[in-house]
Amino acid sequence: DTAVSQTPKYLVTQMGNDKSIKCEQNLGHDTMYWYKQDSKKFLKIMFSYNNKELIINETVPNRFSPKSPDKAHLNLHINSLELGDSAVYFCASSDRGQTEAFFGQGTRLTVV
Amino acid sequence: KQEVTQIPAALSVPEGENLVLNCSFTDSAIYNLQWFRQDPGKGLTSLLLIQSSQREQTSGRLNASLDKSSGRSTLYIAASQPGDSATYLCAVRPTDSWGKLQFGAGTQVVVTP
Numbered sequence: 591d592t593a594v595s596q597t598p599k600y601l602v603t604q605m606g607n608d609k610s611i612k613c614e615q616n617l618g619h620d621t622m623y624w625y626k627q628d629s630k631k632f633l634k635i636m637f638s639y640n641n642k643e644l645i646i647n648e649t650v651p652n653r654f655s656p657k658s659p660d661k662a663h664l665n666l667h668i669n670s671l672e673l674g675d676s677a678v679y680f681c682a683s684s685d686r687g688q689t690e691a692f693f694g695q696g697t698r699l700t701v702v
Numbered sequence: 703k704q705e706v707t708q709i710p711a712a713l714s715v716p717e718g719e720n721l722v723l724n725c726s727f728t729d730s731a732i733y734n735l736q737w738f739r740q741d742p743g744k745g746l747t748s749l750l751l752i753q754s755s756q757r758e759q760t761s762g763r764l765n766a767s768l769d770k771s772s773g774r775s776t777l778y779i780a781a782s783q784p785g786d787s788a789t790y791l792c793a794v795r796p797t798d799s800w801g802k803l804q805f806g807a808g809t810q811v812v813v814t815p
Contacts, residue, residue, distance in 0.1 A: 621801050631789065633805040645800045680745065684801055691736060691793075691803055695745035 593617050596681045596694035603671055604702055611666045611697045613681030619692075620685055621645075622664035624656060627678040627696070636679075639664055671701045704729045704796050708806035716814050721779040723809045725792035730770045733795040736803065737766055737777050740789045749790075750777070782813045 596613040603609050615622060623646075624636040638646035639658040653669045664681060678698050684691040705728045715721060725735070734753045738746040750759045752768040752775065759766050763780040779786055789810045793803035 623802065625803075630807070632807055633791070633793075633803075635802040635804075638800060638802055640800070646802055682746075682803075690748055690751045691795075691801075692748060693738075693746040698743075 593692050594681055594683055594694040596679075596697055598697060599695060600698050600700075602700045602702065605671055605673060607671050608667070608669045609671060609699070610668070611679055611681075611699075613664045613666075613694060615662055615681075615683040615692070617683055617692060619683040619689075620661055621683065622658065622661070623682040623684075623691075624664065624666050625680040625682060625693075627680060629677070633680070637664075637666075668699075671699075673701050675699060676701045704732075704794065704804045706792060706794055706804050706806040708790075708792060708809050710809060711807065712810040712812075714812040714814065715782055717782060717784060719782055719813075721777075721782050721786065721811060721813075723777040723779075723790050723792075723811070725775040725777070725806055727773045727775075727794045727804075729796065730773055731797045732770065733797055735766075735768055735775050735792060735794050737764075737775075738791040738793065740791060740808070742788075746791065782811075784813050784815050787811055787813050 594615045621640045623638045637656040642658045655667045658664045678696045681694040737749040750766045752759045765778045768775045789808045791808045793805045
């Protein structure tokens with residue numbers, strides 16, 4: 591039973607399109623995150639939601655809009671996709687204190 | 703600003719040899735440090751979590767130490783196997799971070815049969 595699952599696993603799309611990535615966790619955690627792993631494999635935080643409230647919004651273009659319908663789900667919508675958005679996007683969850691973070695398997699986004 | 707560095711960037715060892723992976727961080731104000739493993743094209747698998755009050759954690763052949771005052775953690779993998787080949791990432795959770803993790807760039811490990 592997958593703890594953090596995200597869909598789709600692969601996404602190939604043309605520049606200018608709008609796409610969404612979905613994430614769900616069944617761990618009962620109160621905080622969910624989106625991370626971006628660039629071509630150099632470096633992972634960086636994008637957003638974090640705690641109990642459906644946005645608490646971290648790093649310097650990310652406003653074409654990226656996260657949405658959390660409930661504390662078990664965090665989706666990422668990207669408008670007007672650009673070539674530079676190509677990366678692997680990871681969803682993660684934890685409790686906001688000192689607990690272990692768990693990651694999904696990633697969504698490889700390729701913009702052509 | 704917290705910075706996390708992993709040295710070496712890549713490591714190749716023969717099977718059976720012990721692996722030593724290093725992670726350093728610049729700000730000791732952390733809740734915990736977590737080691738992950740990432741296989742090519744796959745997600746991150748959590749290996750060990752060390753709380754800031756702990757000195758080490760062990761799981762099977764893996765042992766991780768933490769020296770918060772000097773900003774260092776070391777992951778030891780005993781008797782390496784080809785299946786240990788992967789990229790190993792360390793991440794710290796700063797105390798003012800609202801739970802986000804600050805990652806190092808990773809160490810790519812190859813264990814040759």
